[in-house]
Amino acid sequence: MSRGCPLGRGMPVLACLAALLAGAASPAFAGEPTECGVDGGPFAIAFPLDHVKKAIADKSLTVLVVGAGSSQLPGPNGPPNSYPAKMQQALSRKLPGVQVNVATDVKSKRTAADMVKTLPAELAQTRPALMLWQTATVDAMQAVDPDQFSQALDKGIRKARAAGADVMFINPQYSPRTESMIALGVYVENMRWVAVQQEVPVFDRFSLMKAWSDQGTFDLYSPTKKLDMAEKVHDCIGRLLADLVLEAAKPTPPTDNK
Secondary structure (H helix, E strand, O other): OOOOOOEOOOEOHHHHHHHHHHHOOOHHHOOOOHHHOOOOOOOEEOOOOHHHHHHHHOOEEEEEEEEOHHHOOOOOOHHHHOHHHHHHHHHHHHOOOOEEEEEEEEOOOOOHHHHHHHHHHHHHHHOOOEEEEEOOHHHHHOOOOHHHHHHHHHHHHHHHHHOOOEEEEEOOOOOOOOOOOOOOHHHHHHHHHHHHHHOOOEEOHHHHHHHHHHHOOOOOOOOOOHHHHHHHHHHHHHHHHHHHHHHHOOOOOOOOOO
16 A cells, blocks of 8 residues: 655656555455455555554554544444444454544534534544544535635644644545535545645545445445445445554554665
């Protein structure tokens, strides 16, 4: 998985992005249960998560998930079956001896700018090593100016880093039922550009779910058994997110100067 590009050190931005997208396929997704498997990619852009690496070494990892409605599931069993809880379970299994806590700041109908307004209080209360930021769907639905959307992302990254947290983006979920009604593409691309420029990892949920739909892994169109299917999707996303977090927090290999 790609460890980032030397932006500003001789590599053009377009070439850097191309290298990232070509090299950031899915090694971290290997070995997952069959129902999570998918051909193709890439489904992630990875950069190092230094605060996460230190938190793991200190045996206490706190993650804050900031998101809108698609970060949760309805009903009394929704919270334990949503991807934040599934990610916590997966991280706990993969990090024996490390206390893992995943907190959530998840509310419906919030744009990226709305989330930025409440970030300082949430970050001060939670003090996470990592902020997972799921956004863009509401911005697309409200036709927020893409430049303003990108500016909100930049501002949120600065606030999180000032609070001592790494940042990882989660882009919108894919739905064939709404694909023709919501123009998500420009916001997905803007998230990628901001991520490369700010060296922020991205979990490409949109492309991953589209691949699941195209390959018949999950029937994202049929309304039948919708909640059961949604729980399976959240379970896969939670486990794959845990893999990406751990991949990005691996110690940097020593440089051979010989």
